[in-house]
Amino acid sequence: MLSIKDLHSHYGLSHVIQGISLEVAAGEILGVFGRNGVGKTTLLKNIAGWVKPSSGSIELNGQAIGGIEPDAINRAGLAIVPEDRRIFPGLTVQENLELGLLGLKGAKPASKLNPVLERFPRLAERAKQSATTLSGGEQQMLSLARIMVAEPRVVLIDEPSEGLAPMIVAEIFAIVREMRDAGCAVVLVEQNIHEALAVCDRFVLIERGAVVFAGAAEDDAARAALLEKLAV
Numbered sequence: 581m582l583s584i585k586d587l588h589s590h591y592g593l594s595h596v597i598q599g600i601s602l603e604v605a606a607g608e609i610l611g612v613f614g615r616n617g618v619g620k621t622t623l624l625k626n627i628a629g630w631v632k633p634s635s636g637s638i639e640l641n642g643q644a645i646g647g648i649e650p651d652a653i654n655r656a657g658l659a660i661v662p663e664d665r666r667i668f669p670g671l672t673v674q675e676n677l678e679l680g681l682l683g684l685k686g687a688k689p690a691s692k693l694n695p696v697l698e699r700f701p702r703l704a705e706r707a708k709q710s711a712t713t714l715s716g717g718e719q720q721m722l723s724l725a726r727i728m729v730a731e732p733r734v735v736l737i738d739e740p741s742e743g744l745a746p747m748i749v750a751e752i753f754a755i756v757r758e759m760r761d762a763g764c765a766v767v768l769v770e771q772n773i774h775e776a777l778a779v780c781d782r783f784v785l786i787e788r789g790a791v792v793f794a795g796a797a798e799d800d801a802a803r804a805a806l807l808e809k810l811a812v
């Protein structure tokens with residue numbers, strides 16, 4: 581579904597992504613782990629089109645998307661939930677959700693929004709309220725719900741558990757699992773390694789902009805090696 585080959589990316593002279601290759605299949609969650617500043621967020625921004633790659637290829641279902649505009653990548657079926665959640669405080673919960681429909685051709689708003697509002701009753705109850713009245717956990721839910729209305733095929737999620745209480749984190753990861761079970765290819769960047777290992781299928785470890793270790797989450801030896809490398 582998502583295939584990246586020998587991706588390089590710079591901020592000015594700083595060579596942040598140094599030859600990353602990875603694949604994520606439909607119905608699979610890939611965990612992307614690594615210490616602060618190794619390039620995880622920059623990797624997601626390259627895939628979503630927010631930062632242009634210097635070289636290498638990014639394909640979504642065989643279609644080259646590397647370096648094209650974020651809106652076009654979005655229309656090709658890729659959505660990103662960024663670390664800062666991008667909730668618009670001047671808009672209501674429902675209006676924030678409707679932003680997820682922008683650019684969809686022939687979309688019937690109600691038919692796309694209703695199943696998502698049914699899945700997120702707390703957001704449905706607060707549909708007419710300003711998004712600023714939501715708690716941090718509810719804002720993260722809204723950020724996830726907003727991409728779900730467009731039924732993306734590839735989802736990039738950057739540190740969804742950051743700053744949230746354990747109960748809410750469990751709810752967030754349950755939603756990520758549902759996305760996978762609905763057939764999405766999910767790339768999950770997380771610092772919360774233990775929780776993330778419980779949800780992802782495979783993982784890669786990034787150091788200085790390169791994949792230095794990879795494994796299956798159900799492989800005990802691979803998990804132990806990852807935890808040792810991260811010293812967590």
Ligand SMILES: Nc1ncnc2c1ncn2[C@@H]1O[C@H](COP(=O)(O)OP(=O)(O)OP(=O)(O)O)[C@@H](O)[C@H]1O
Pocket residue numbers: 591594596614615616617618619620621622623
């Ligand atoms: N807009 C930018 N301009 C210049 N340098 C940047 C920019 N954004 C990030 N960097 C630098 O690029 C490197 C990789 O940052 P990135 O945010 O991708 O890392 P990360 O692994 O996601 O870390 P974190 O977990 O802290 O978010 C860091 O050295 C960071 O300081």
